Amino acid sequence: MMIEPPIDKLILKAPCRYALVIALAKRAREVVSTKDQKFEESHLKAISYAAKEIYDGDVVIKVDNK
Helix, strand or coil: CCCCCCHHHHHHHHHCCCHHHHHHHHHHHHHHHHCCCCHHHHHCCCCHHHHHHHHCCCCCCCCCCC
16 A cells, blocks of 8 residues: 555646556656666665655656647
């Protein structure tokens, strides 16, 4: 269960829940595949680390409206 960051505040960082879920999954896969040094030192799971990045504003969710 994810406690930090709070999900009710995390959802405000995305235009919709679907975009948040997709962004979290993509960033988590990216973090694992690149073996990010900060991620390794944090001892968090990839999805928690990605959620923290989005919540802190280090990663911004962009939606392409076609």
